[in-house]
Amino acid sequence: MRALIQRVSTANVSIEGEAVGQIGPGLVILICAMQGDxxxxxxxxxxxxxxxxxxxxDDGKMNRSIxxxxxxxxxxxxxxxxxxTSRGNRPGFSAAxxxxxxxxxxxxxxxxxxxLGITTQTGRFGADMAVSLTNDGPVTLWLEI
Structure with missing residues (x-):
């Protein structure tokens, strides 16, 4: 699995102009299942x-979790x-x-x-979504399990 996470002050996702999920302070988690997971x-x-x-x-250091x-x-x-994107200019997605x-x-x-007790909002799998967010920091991390 791969994830791109962003610490945000606010974020929302909409489908065809309709908001389907929104949060205040927290994390936007873009997630992808990979072959072989x-x-x-x-x-x-x-x-x-x-x-x-x-x-x-309280000291301004990144020391707290969600x-x-x-x-x-x-x-x-x-x-x-x-x-x-290792070959050519068009990305391949065969590893998904x-x-x-x-x-x-x-x-x-x-x-x-x-x-885990985390308040969660979601997009919709396979939908064409618009994600809007205010990245706090900015803090963005790439994770792979």
Whole structure:
């Protein structure tokens, strides 16, 4: 699994102009299931993200997790994180999980994040979505499990 996370002060996702999810302070998590991911990948990724110390403490240092702050997560499926640009100018996406496997992993990841007690909003798997956010910091991290 691959994820791109951004610490945000606010974020939302809309489909055909209709807001389907929005959060205040927290994390936007763009998530992609990859071919060969084990069944435990969603749980491992959720646990890793939940414990990442990317929020400021009272001294202004990144020393607090989303669990510590009570922040929210906006989770959006994004198969383009599997993009391979090593040859030519058009990305290839053959490393992404098949759509049915990707959907199952996405839904499992959401369930794992929610089970950790994190307030969660989502996009819609396979939809053409518009994501808007205010990156706080900016803080952006790439994760791979």
């Amino acid at each position: 084990g069944d435990d990948a969603p749980a491992k990724m959720a646990a890793k993200i939940a414990k990442l110390r990317v929020f400021k403490d 669990l510590d702050t009570g922040g929210s997560a906006l989770i959006v499926s994004q198969f383009t994180l599997a993009g391979d 999980a098949a759509p049915e496997d990707g959907r199952a992993a996405y839904e499992a990841f959401i369930a794992e994040v929610q089970a």
